Amino acid sequence: METAEAPPTSDATVHGYTSNKAAYLRRLKRIEGQVRGIARMVDEDKYCIDILTQVSAVTKALHAVSLGLLEEHIGHCVVGAASEPDPALRAEGIDTKVKEASDAIGRLLR
Numbered sequence: 001m002e003t004a005e006a007p008p009t010s011d012a013t014v015h016g017y018t019s020n021k022a023a024y025l026r027r028l029k030r031i032e033g034q035v036r037g038i039a040r041m042v043d044e045d046k047y048c049i050d051i052l053t054q055v056s057a058v059t060k061a062l063h064a065v066s067l068g069l070l071e072e073h074i075g076h077c078v079v080g081a082a083s084e085p086d087p088a089l090r091a092e093g094i095d096t097k098v099k100e101a102s103d104a105i106g107r108l109l110r
Helices: 018-043 048-082 087-109
Strands: none
Touching: 018 048, 048 087
């Protein structure tokens, strides 16, 4: 699996999702529980269609998290780059952040 090169971060770095971090963590813990439930279903030899239904639910839940993070990236990182006072740095920053978003969308659609 490919991973994007993230810039080094410090404890003071604020990401777009920071204000919603607790909500994202709750959603991810719920998804984690759903995945454990799917493993239990396989272990218990449950009907394949029932398992696939649960896999679909987890996939949709992960997509919802992904879209939320993407929205946060655009609203925080792209908009932040657009507020750079230096025109050359602003253009470069916007291009970089938009490319990151575009690449992330491409990975989500694969």
